[in-house]
Amino acid sequence: METVGRTASTNADVKALAMQGSVAEGFWLRAKTQSGGIGRLGRKWESPAGNLYCSTVVDIRSGDPLPSSLSFVAGVAVYKAIRSFLPGAEMILKWPNDILVSGAKICGILLERMKDQVVVGIGVNIAVKPEIEGRAVTSLAAEGATIDAPGFLARLSETFAVVMNEWRDQGFPYILTEWQKLAHPVGSIITTSDERGETTSGEYAGLTADGALCLRKGDGTLIEIRAGDISIG
Template identity: 35%
Template sequence: MLETVDSTMAEAARRAALIDQPTWIMAHTQTAARGRRGRAWQSPVGNLNATLIFRPDATPAEAARRSFLAANALFAALAIYVPSEKLALKWPNDVLLSGGKVAGILLESSGQGPYVDWLSIGIGVNLRHVPSGVTDAAFAPTSLMAAGGWEVEPGDFLATLADAYATQEAKLKELGFARIRQDWLSHAARLGEMITARTMREEITGIFDTIDDDGNLVLITGTGPRAISAADVFF
């Protein structure tokens, strides 16, 4: 537990060479938190700012699929404090609560060979506060308390989340990614509906059909199925 840090992801990277077991790093405040594609992430005191760093026996592609384990774990943890029907998982790595973004996931890894040396899973959850001044988000931020959920301290929530994530890793080991994928799809936002995926090069609109075995978003478009590996999703 840290009082203040630039970001828990940066701290995890600094400690990577020293870890010998899965380690959660949590900070009360972050001064330079970030989300996907370098976007700023606000982290007021009372919200969860945490990163899990560990050494999975995984290729880069297998490590990347851990975002779905983290999303499933977040869903399970949040569902203890708010009715589960208010929650949904938005591809690739967000959790929605009553239609607003309540949590985000960021993955980083390092390794030059066929397997990653380490993987960091950064998780931010708006437990108590709704970040202010966010005007360019596709989904307006919300918080657990703002949506009528129970009040919970970050440390207590992290304990719940850590248990839920460990359960996901056990499922992956015993049942494979197919089970993780199935669980994620059972809570997916707008499955079977028309959505838009905006990549760095184009905008693709189609019916959200599934995610494939690699975790790609699959849309049914006018020209057939499209598998999309990275994009921002709008609906």
């Protein structure tokens, strides 16, 4: 585990190491601040001091589940790490790997494939909840937890290793089952939005075997969503 004071992006740094073949599974890089953090769909990730900005790497081994399924591994691991510090909070996983606490976003997860490795970037609001227009945001401190970024990462790295071992040993169906126990319930009203801003609403009807979101429209049609943002309610 390595910590730097400031960098553009921990994901970019770990990707560079992966391209050089000089980083092994289990390595974690944390930055105290970032100048160019990126979230899903290319969004800027606000990076004030006091929050967690980190990346790790997973080797793609023969016999592993599909690398794309690591998105659910990361979501479950981060959820469980947060839950350990907020045992009584209202929390849900939101497809595919967002975590809402008291109805507000608390983290961001970004996976990027580099040759035979996947770089997993994770940002968690620990001390500060950034102001983001049009989006409810919270932090561990705002929800009553007393933990700093290094302490949270120590817990997260342990939890991530456990969930990743379950992914390898018990398979992706096991991880999907765990994910669905922690997520919005079947029947929840969901609106999806694609990269063009087009929206579709319906009832959440579970996940496919490869993790796509199933949405039942008002006319009974069942569709599968494989990319985009969702809102609940």
